[in-house]
Amino acid sequence: MPDLEQQLSVLGNALEWPPTPDIHIPALRGGRLSLAAPWWGAPVSILPRWALAAAAAILVAATGLLAFPPSREAIANWVNVHTIFQQVPHLATPKPQPPGPLGERLGLGGRTTLASAERQIAWHIALPATLGRPDEVYLQPPTDAPAQGEVTLVYATRPGIPVAAQTGVSVLVTEARGTVDQNFFGKMMGPNTTLEAVTVAGHKGYWIAGPLNEFFFTDANGDGRSDTVRLAANTLILDFAGTIVRIEGNLTKAQAVEIATSLG
Amino acid sequence: MEGRPEDDSELFARAQRGDTAAYEEIVRRYQQLAFRTAYVITGSTAEAEDAAQEGFVKAFRALDRFRPGAPPRPWLLRIVANEARNRVRSTQRRLGLELRLAEGFRPGDAAPSPEAASVAAEDTARLLGLVNALGEEDRLVIATRYFLELSGEEAAAALGIPEGTVKSRLSRALTRLRARYEEAASA
Numbered sequence: 001m002p003d004l005e006q007q008l009s010v011l012g013n014a015l016e017w018p019p020t021p022d023i024h025i026p027a028l029r030g031g032r033l034s035l036a037a038p039w040w041g042a043p044v045s046i047l048p049r050w051a052l053a054a055a056a057a058i059l060v061a062a063t064g065l066l067a068f069p070p071s072r073e074a075i076a077n078w079v080n081v082h083t084i085f086q087q088v089p090h091l092a093t094p095k096p097q098p099p100g101p102l103g104e105r106l107g108l109g110g111r112t113t114l115a116s117a118e119r120q121i122a123w124h125i126a127l128p129a130t131l132g133r134p135d136e137v138y139l140q141p142p143t144d145a146p147a148q149g150e151v152t153l154v155y156a157t158r159p160g161i162p163v164a165a166q167t168g169v170s171v172l173v174t175e176a177r178g179t180v181d182q183n184f185f186g187k188m189m190g191p192n193t194t195l196e197a198v199t200v201a202g203h204k205g206y207w208i209a210g211p212l213n214e215f216f217f218t219d220a221n222g223d224g225r226s227d228t229v230r231l232a233a234n235t236l237i238l239d240f241a242g243t244i245v246r247i248e249g250n251l252t253k254a255q256a257v258e259i260a261t262s263l264g
Numbered sequence: 265m266e267g268r269p270e271d272d273s274e275l276f277a278r279a280q281r282g283d284t285a286a287y288e289e290i291v292r293r294y295q296q297l298a299f300r301t302a303y304v305i306t307g308s309t310a311e312a313e314d315a316a317q318e319g320f321v322k323a324f325r326a327l328d329r330f331r332p333g334a335p336p337r338p339w340l341l342r343i344v345a346n347e348a349r350n351r352v353r354s355t356q357r358r359l360g361l362e363l364r365l366a367e368g369f370r371p372g373d374a375a376p377s378p379e380a381a382s383v384a385a386e387d388t389a390r391l392l393g394l395v396n397a398l399g400e401e402d403r404l405v406i407a408t409r410y411f412l413e414l415s416g417e418e419a420a421a422a423l424g425i426p427e428g429t430v431k432s433r434l435s436r437a438l439t440r441l442r443a444r445y446e447e448a449a450s451a
Contacts, residue, residue, distance in 0.1 A: 004442050008410035016364045018309045020296040
């Protein structure tokens with residue numbers, strides 16, 4: 001057999017591609033599309049010292065004000081802090097789930113028991129003590145999931161936490177080995193969703209208030225992964241000693257933090 | 265200047281100063297690469313066209329963040345490929361990419377006789393079938409390196425993964441493809 005890579009190169013030259021469209025950006029000519037100037041208005045290197053100090057003061061003040069929810073969006077627009085308050089024009093509406101076993105409906109993997117899941121993976125499953133024993137446990141093996149697998153704990157109903165109408169679930173806790181970067185998933189947030197960096201019991205994480213369409217992370221092999229957030233509710237994502245713990249539900253931030261604090 | 269194509273760094277420098285004609289030239293130069301990259305990711309001509317168009321708009325708006333002197337291809341590819349991936353995610357469907365051989369494909373100089381050319385053409389068609397049947401990750405990494413002929417850095421930008429991961433992913437994909445090719449050849 002000729003060298004496979006050489007054959008692939010030959011194949012590359014023999015492919016029929018769809019005709020390349022002639023891409024026009026009419027707004028360029030009409031002047032309706034403008035370069036996004038940095039919010040400080042000029043390159044930092046040529047700013048005088050007083051301007052840098054003023055910019056820093058504004059940033060500090062804005063960061064402080066961002067802690068107050070009613071003003072977040074307005075301030076974000078004002079200072080153009082869209083790495084945090086990133087918006088997409090359209091967010092897919094969650095569709096009603098078909099009948100059938102929960103794991104199949106939500107694509108959680110194969111149903112198992114906690115003990116069996118622990119035997120099949122090489123890492124510790126963190127359990128939130130405040131929620132008690134999970135009602136159902138699902139495992140996605142590494143072949144279908146992030147390296148070293150993914151475990152989902154299902155809590156059907158819990159006092160004080162509304163059940164998601166579409167799923168009949170109060171809380172989902174999903175765990176996989178890896179690391180998370182807010183720049184990945186920040187871009188998939190809907191127009192009314194906010195992201196806030198948090199620290200829970202020394203573990204860094206993110207509180208996402210509002211729907212998060214898709215969740216991106218780097219798994220234990222360093223491969224980029226994406227996963228759908230199932231409940232279209234609020235989400236707390238925590239880096240729990242190398243395990244990404246994702247807590248989803250119609251939870252307040254205080255409830256989510258309480259659940260996360262009880263992880264062990 | 266007249267008669268000599270302006271190099272990319274000059275064009276980007278002009279575009280960064282707000283010269284829309286320079287940016288139009290950048291679009292013209294890179295539209296094929298951008299469109300094909302988006303096509304490999306989305307598997308849809310219409311989505312690829314939209315992704316390339318929107319990618320160029322976003323790149324224009326982000327020109328202030330382009331570092332002068334940096335290679336423009338990875339930078340542009342990252343933006344266009346992100347846009348393509350976002351479209352795949354927002355439509356919540358993954359289209360299987362079906363690449364085809366160009367009509368009238370002949371292996372050319374590599375084949376010493378018409379019979380050998382025919383066998384080589386069959387081999388190429390079989391290889392394409394096997395590539396099309398690969399999993400998405402494998403197909404994407406092979407397509408970026410061998411069909412789009414992207415460098416490691418460019419493939420990493422297009423796939424949104426580190427360059428080292430491109431290498432390891434490509435190695436695994438080639439191993440799987442080689443095994444399937446040999447299996448098909450011996451069948």
